[in-house]
Amino acid sequence: MTTLHETIVPTPPVRRITVLISGSGTNLQALLDAAETPRLPNAAITYVLSSRSNAFGLTRAKTHNPPIPTSVCALKTFLSRNPGSTREHYDAEVARQVLDSRPDIVVLAGWMHILSDRFLEVLNGERQPPPAPALPPPHPNSLPTQTEPIPSASSPIDGHPASSLQSKSLPAPPHTQHFPIPIINLHPALPGAFDGANAIGRALEAFQKGEVKNTGVMVHRVVAEVDRGEPLLVREVEIKAEDTLEGLEARIHQVEHEIIVDGARVVLEELNKDSSS
Template identity: 50%
Template sequence: MSDSSRTRRIVVLISGSGTNLQALIDALNTPALPNASITLVLSNRKSAYGLTRAAQATPPILTAYLALQPYLKQHVGKTREDYDAEVAKIVLKEKPDLVVLAGWMHILGDGFLELIDGRKGLDGEEPVKTPIPVINLHPALPGAFDGANAIERAYAAFQAREITHSGAMVHRVVKDVDRGEPLIVREIPLEKGEPIEKFEERLHRVEHEIIVEGAKKVLDEL
């Protein structure tokens, strides 16, 4: 099979309801995301509804679960970095072309990144020859409201008349939180008198579009 017609493999990491995962599932093998399949959905929360979405997809998508605190309790003496390496191990088994963080609420450090980008190999194994791109969806503009609660912080800044708009972006994942190269950036105006729930609704609609655009963009560059 030629490389251009090969099905591109995506692993998605989630923590919550999985609406952005659903956007990716719905786009698979359409013009928005051609020649692609999600081979694994990994969650760090057992109750994440995104796992149900994956299991109910047609065809069903393999799921896995690994949470930090239970992992540390079960493996006395292990560290957060060891957990990140274990996440990388699960991901690498799938031989993905792309890893998408779609509402993954855990900061991945070098324990993950150096295995995914080939700086290190898994125990006794050769490192990956080609770095695997990792992208993240973040509900803010580059350099604004990095980290958690970005939507609430942007809304509060608007109420304080510090900003007139916010946005969402898909960016490459690096060690520094939400500081990787932006791939897709979309501005979203804030509207006077609009409740935060309405703003959040509008922002999520944009997220569902750009996570698919970002995934396609990176896969097409491979």
């Protein structure tokens, strides 16, 4: 029973985040580390989809506590297993798998394919997803590996034996899927500059020619035009005269690991505000 001085504040739901990757998954790791902490409260990474079967990000997901479901949807494999299919069919299949994961938001964290209107139409609720293909996309036979260690059941995490940590569980999917599903992307450039691939290298070349002084990182909403969606967060990164490509990449990656978490939090706060109004 409540008194006149008590106010019941509803607990916001734990939001489900689906992450699309293609590589080592360092930005995915930043999201995993931040989920359900003050940096990304009431949120969990609940699905990881990779365009490459050897992406180390799959290992990060599968060895997380709790293990995160993953799948692989490789373009060449999909086209070879589905004769007559086009790139739009592939994007529709990616959208189907994303939709099946029942996300509240989708984060592109190093996804190396440009997504077409077909993908966006499905996630906006404007088009039905395709049926599952007769031959499902392949799953890797073994976990990708690299030199960076991943905590195991016997290795310590934050000073505590991993075996002593309480096993966690993923939040249940919502009963109803709400549309449109927000989609955000991380891009290592300032808005309107160096859209598309090799943005860091092109920014360094432009600096060396005296054309720019800085570069940056942004998190933006995903639209049909590549890297042209509404910027949610933008951080400038200084280019130094002594910078090599490797040095500039390292500094930009540090910013990426912060801004991708902050960008996801901005979208989740918008969702929670809309659901409470």
